[in-house]
Amino acid sequence: GPQTRAALSATTTTALLQPTTIPAGVLFSRPLRIGISGADVAALQQILIAKGFLLFNPRAKPGYFGGLTRIAVIQFQKSLGLEPVGSVGPLTRKALNKLTGAL
Numbered sequence: 001g002p003q004t005r006a007a008l009s010a011t012t013t014t015a016l017l018q019p020t021t022i023p024a025g026v027l028f029s030r031p032l033r034i035g036i037s038g039a040d041v042a043a044l045q046q047i048l049i050a051k052g053f054l055l056f057n058p059r060a061k062p063g064y065f066g067g068l069t070r071i072a073v074i075q076f077q078k079s080l081g082l083e084p085v086g087s088v089g090p091l092t093r094k095a096l097n098k099l100t101g102a103l
Contacts (some may be wrong), residue, residue, distance in 0.1 A: 020049045020056065027102040032088035044088065047099060048072040053079075069091045 026043040042063035048054035054072035069084040077084045080093050097103040 004018075020046050022047050022050050022099055025094060025101040026103055027089065028093040028094075028096045028100075032065055034065055034067070034070055034087070037063050039063065041065045041069070043100070044073075044096065045069055048076060051079075053074065 018044070023043045023046050023086060025093075026082040028040055028044070030040065032041055032044060044065075045054060045062060048069070049056050053075045054068065059080070060068070062067075074086045075093070077086075077092060080092075080095055088096070095103065
């Protein structure tokens with residue numbers, strides 16, 4: 001209704017596009033796919049936000065691999081010339097580990 005629209009208008013887009021950096025030293029060591037939760041998923045999301053593939057959403061549950069994370073992973077994989085499968089397997093993990101400096 002009108003109150004909700006007014007509240008949404010009062011928020012700035014910077015709240016939705018929170019800048020972030022790539023987490024240093026994070027080692028991705030397990031497959032990640034829809035339904036998985038954990039600190040490694042949160043780190044993945046942080047990377048995807050930093051690279052512009054995922055928008056920061058203050059209402060989202062960080063560390064849960066859902067549909068939006070899957071879509072962002074597909075875009076990340078396409079950008080690297082990897083098969084866009086939407087889950088994080090060995091080749092995507094290797095690319096992520098290079099980004100974090102873990103390899």
